[in-house]
Amino acid sequence: MLSFREALDLLLRHTPLLAAQSCRIEQAAGRVLREEIRADRNFPPFDRVMMDGYALCMADWQTGHRTFRVTGCAPAGQPTVDLSDEAGACVEVMTGAPLPVGADCIVPLEEVTRPATGEIRIDDSFEAVAGRFIHPAASDAPAGTLLLRPGVLLGSREIGVAASCGAAVLEVSRMPKIAVIATGDELVAVDESPAAHQIRQSNAHAIGCALHRAGYQVSHVGTLGDDNGSSMQVLLETLAGCEWLVLTGAVSKGARDFLPGMLNAMGCTRLFHGVAQRPGKPAGCWIGPGGQVIMALPGNPVSALTGLHAFVMPALAVASGLPVPTRRRVIPTDEIAGLPGLTHHLPVTLRDDGRAEAAATGNSGDFIGLLRSDGFVTLPPRSDIPGISAALPFTPWI
């Protein structure tokens, strides 16, 4: 049986990179960039005024000028104006305007009085400093600077930078086509009234929600009874329309666990089946005939959701061109002992001080108990070290 680490590495190595496609910037939030974005001009493109006030020449102030004639106005959005060559001239400037040519000093509005029309007097207390309140051209990035690399997630900052560079259309990773199917004869739909021996299907809802919240679209969500003759046909049809298939249930070694055998019979290639972890030991992964990634998770809701977070989410990130996600590390409140031979995905709550406390959740069938946790830490198998108090990778529930 593979270790959790080995199984995840195997999955990530077999995760195909999605193709790129063009996308308008207005639709690109949360997508993964697949091209370089370079500064198309200097940033800022001109010496930018950072303060409403008056632009003047430092040399004038140094030679004792305190009263200046206002010879012009430079609002933002107007071409650059010239400061008069004559001593004692200044230009009224607005935040965001290009600095008038010949000026090298800004005196803020609140540091002057206006003794007469077209004239300002600088307060005696004001100490002029050359270049202050001026954002020099090209100081953030000269034209041609690489600003965004392929493989970056397009968040608000990246979108702002791309817009500044005129990247109205961006090359981004195509969204994967994902199908989710929950299996089990005991399952009824959320709209149905279950008989005493039945339960409502919840796994596909929970998994669909997590994928949606992570920014993916789920093209197909279904339920499948245990093998009833038509199951293989349903799976083949689903595979024909998707690139990723997340299955829950029927993946263990019992008489009704039809999935491993059926996937093999359908020509899928097994990457692994069984992982030295708790919960979710029966989890398996197959590659479909068309290169689809098929992740089969156990049917109990805690194992299914943990497996989604531990395997499917990092793999979908890699498929989109992102680096393997690094998880935030949290320090446990108490020493936590790993399990012999098994990686343990242990639900925890985060305290106000940021430390992780093992959550009082029930067994792997207790989905409700997960509401009392914020996520899980992943503990390596217990070795000679009896307990772990070092920082552990933490995965928040999405």
Place this chain on the structure above:
Amino acid sequence: MLSFREALDLLLRHTPLLAAQSCRIEQAAGRVLREEIRADRNFPPFDRVMMDGYALCMADWQTGHRTFRVTGCAPAGQPTVDLSDEAGACVEVMTGAPLPVGADCIVPLEEVTRPATGEIRIDDSFEAVAGRFIHPAASDAPAGTLLLRPGVLLGSREIGVAASCGAAVLEVSRMPKIAVIATGDELVAVDESPAAHQIRQSNAHAIGCALHRAGYQVSHVGTLGDDNGSSMQVLLETLAGCEWLVLTGAVSKGARDFLPGMLNAMGCTRLFHGVAQRPGKPAGCWIGPGGQVIMALPGNPVSALTGLHAFVMPALAVASGLPVPTRRRVIPTDEIAGLPGLTHHLPVTLRDDGRAEAAATGNSGDFIGLLRSDGFVTLPPRSDIPGISAALPFTPWI
């Protein structure tokens, strides 16, 4: 001038709660629940078998029985069967099946051999334990238990629990209608080629992206030149179609900062204008004639994005019925000094050990520099304490 804390509290107190609406569970990911969800039956609804194997009566094992007749089969999804009253009987059981009536002990598949058809022999090494591998009815939650409260964000766990309870349609907060308008004569659209003195509009793109990533829809994104006669009309029309309006630029005290005066003239009520914070001191908030919340942020991109995260995001959460978000706290790598009299939203990068390091970003016009940070910590104004090394609230860039 209000402190950051006072300004935020004022905004949150004036944030109207959005109405509730019905939503199918398949569309409810990330929405805020506005009703109670109670267990509609016991969870689990029956004594649930947790392991493929054989169910038998502990008393039989205790009286020395090791060979059992298999008198029936209990797969998941079938009505509960009875264990024969005769001593030495057992029922084959599958994970997820209801425990046969009369059985109180599960022997896993791998602990038995099958000496003859219809017969199993329990390995001598196996130690039977009553109740093990049985998930008792109602042990997670008895029928009627309050499972989800109003004001909870519907993530994957909550959606799974709601599905289990048959909540096919959920009462959730309506989505707010949000408009975003960037102002400034210097701005040109992302598709246009700016002249030397112009820059491309990026704030509305960045803000729209952040709102989208936080799960909101932005109904209107626009750009407005500095007051050109028709600005008030545009603002009135925008207000008529939205509940939240985020503006950038023209909010300071300069000659071209037309927004404060225009909003007052439009009959908006000022909540605050000017906040003792850096960046973003000129930020203001007004309540529109129809109760709209109007947040006016400075035009420089760093101030605009910081203000969005610091004011608009928490307020939208509260509007949706969530509690005021608590921010994760991070410990700075070095003592950080606050600013005298100003709250400082300081961009930081998070190191691998989770500590926050002040990021090498430029001035508030340097949007590109923000790419080198992961978010910002919010430092209280400097008091007698020269530096802070305690945990600080951290806001990640979205």
